[in-house]
Amino acid sequence: MGCTRIKGRYVVGFDGQRHRLLENGEVVYRDDTIIFCGFGYDGPVDREIDAGYAIVGPGFIDLDALADLDSTVLGFDNGPAWRCGRVWASSYVERGSREVYDRTAEDFMKRYAYAQLLHNGITTALPITSLLYREWAETYDEFARAVDIAAELGLRTYLGPAYRTGLSTVRPNGRFDMHWDEPRGLTGLDDAIRFLETFDGRHDGLIRGMLAPDRIEGCSLTLLERTRDASRALECPVRLHCCQSQLEVDTMQQRFGTSSLQLLHDTGFLGPRALLPHGLFLGGGEARPEQIERELGYLADAGSTLVHCPIVFGRHGKALNSFSRLRARGINIGLGTDTFPPDLIRNMHAGIMLNRVMEDDSQAVSAADFYNAATLDGARALGREDLGRLAPGARADITVFDLSGFHLGQRVDPIQTMIMNGTGRDFKTVIVNGRIRVDGGAIAGVDYEDWHRHAQTLYDGLKASYPERTHLHPPVEQIFSPSFELLPPGDAQ
Ligand SMILES: [Zn+2]
Numbered sequence: 001m002g003c004t005r006i007k008g009r010y011v012v013g014f015d016g017q018r019h020r021l022l023e024n025g026e027v028v029y030r031d032d033t034i035i036f037c038g039f040g041y042d043g044p045v046d047r048e049i050d051a052g053y054a055i056v057g058p059g060f061i062d063l064d065a066l067a068d069l070d071s072t073v074l075g076f077d078n079g080p081a082w083r084c085g086r087v088w089a090s091s092y093v094e095r096g097s098r099e100v101y102d103r104t105a106e107d108f109m110k111r112y113a114y115a116q117l118l119h120n121g122i123t124t125a126l127p128i129t130s131l132l133y134r135e136w137a138e139t140y141d142e143f144a145r146a147v148d149i150a151a152e153l154g155l156r157t158y159l160g161p162a163y164r165t166g167l168s169t170v171r172p173n174g175r176f177d178m179h180w181d182e183p184r185g186l187t188g189l190d191d192a193i194r195f196l197e198t199f200d201g202r203h204d205g206l207i208r209g210m211l212a213p214d215r216i217e218g219c220s221l222t223l224l225e226r227t228r229d230a231s232r233a234l235e236c237p238v239r240l241h242c243c244q245s246q247l248e249v250d251t252m253q254q255r256f257g258t259s260s261l262q263l264l265h266d267t268g269f270l271g272p273r274a275l276l277p278h279g280l281f282l283g284g285g286e287a288r289p290e291q292i293e294r295e296l297g298y299l300a301d302a303g304s305t306l307v308h309c310p311i312v313f314g315r316h317g318k319a320l321n322s323f324s325r326l327r328a329r330g331i332n333i334g335l336g337t338d339t340f341p342p343d344l345i346r347n348m349h350a351g352i353m354l355n356r357v358m359e360d361d362s363q364a365v366s367a368a369d370f371y372n373a374a375t376l377d378g379a380r381a382l383g384r385e386d387l388g389r390l391a392p393g394a395r396a397d398i399t400v401f402d403l404s405g406f407h408l409g410q411r412v413d414p415i416q417t418m419i420m421n422g423t424g425r426d427f428k429t430v431i432v433n434g435r436i437r438v439d440g441g442a443i444a445g446v447d448y449e450d451w452h453r454h455a456q457t458l459y460d461g462l463k464a465s466y467p468e469r470t471h472l473h474p475p476v477e478q479i480f481s482p483s484f485e486l487l488p489p490g491d492a493q
Pocket of ligand 1: 064128278
């Protein structure tokens with residue numbers, strides 16, 4: 001591939017401690033590795049890219065990366081979640097659950113979602129999909145194909161099929177219950193381990209493995225303990241959703257008489273490889289301040305990472321309490337998209353506003369703090385000093401954010417303007433492992449019109465499948481109501 005130099009008005013260079021903005025700086029990479037970041041490189045280069053009026057920065061790291069056609073957006077104006085199909089009706093489980101998508105659709109959704117991530121300047125992704133529309137969980141075969149899809153698009157991923165031993169259900173009388181299938185969950189873990197042993201490090205290290213047990217309330221103690229042991233033995237990240245809902249808090253209280261984080265601490269699950277979305281419901285049932293403090297201490301001492309996804313929860317009236325307070329407590333916090341649009345810039349903007357609201361303090365947090373979370377802190381979560389930065393020796397994961405757009409308005413400061421006025425759509429070039437994947441705002445080989453149409457068709461099918469899983473099985477129009485009364489074509493007003 002040879003040696004490439006990229007020049008730009010602002011280059012986000014890493015000096016070993018922190019990011020700095022290099023005005024009219026340059027970054028040079030050979031093959032998949034950055035060899036220079038600074039001013040006036042005088043060695044020979046094979047290719048020059050002049051990014052012009054742009055920010056040349058490291059690719060973002062998305063620790064909870066939307067990897068399907070997002071179903072949580074269906075809850076934007078429709079709730080409560082358990083009445084709108086976010087929790088399976090017990091009758092659906094009794095009758096026998098089914099897979100909504102076939103394997104062609106599954107593969108298409110991954111291709112579609114990974115392309116979306118790249119467009120948003122995300123170069124490292126830990127994908128997440130919903131288990132709602134599945135017969136049970138993700139599968140080994142599906143992920144064996146995901147390896148090829150990620151490699152074909154050139155997205156750096158940490159992959160592993162999600163597994164679970166149980167799930168919440170809602171009975172016809174409106175009470176919540178759990179449905180368990182322990183053997184199925186343990187087989188899922190065995191498959192995940194087998195997947196990791198087979199695929200970790202494939203495609204020049206672009207593909208890495210992770211363990212992804214589903215949300216904590218759906219894990220038996222045995223599943224948690226075996227996952228902990230496997231993560232230690234394989235030295236891989238383990239992502240576990242916890243502290244994300246009142247239903248989880250109540251279920252954990254009932255099952256273990258304690259909080260999610262207390263249980264994770266007591267079982268030795270916490271450690272530097274633990275990635276924990278979403279950190280919203282701390283302290284368990286009574287949420288006493290001293291218990292919350294104790295839990296924050298566990299996270300800080302263990303070096304675990306909270307995965308913060310401001311938009312997906314902000315849309316439902318919840319915010320981390322708070323990003324700045326938890327960071328000051330010594331807790332590493334990375335970012336995730338988790339919902340559509342998979343745009344970390346919009347998430348940074350929402351995250352900053354929510355943080356300031358939660359603290360009632362306009363100085364509580366800065367644009368730089370959130371930029372760091374999307375880059376350096378995400379890399380720390382993965383134990384990767386070669387990601388999230390532009391510095392010699394780092395992987396050549398480089399993005400070009402175009403500042404020349406009319407819609408961007410005036411530049412206050414490049415990073416602040418990016419976060420306030422920009423979106424992921426402003427990335428024009430995205431390079432992963434030294435290969436240009438988004439060029440001039442497009443990915444080669446993607447038929448955008450066709451993909452857009454096809455995704456809508458699949459999504460309409462998903463929507464139509466909701467009644468069978470939803471509490472009391474109402475018709476689909478009752479589950480998802482339109483913003484305004486929807487008149488069919490030609491209907492007289
Ligand atoms: Zn999540």
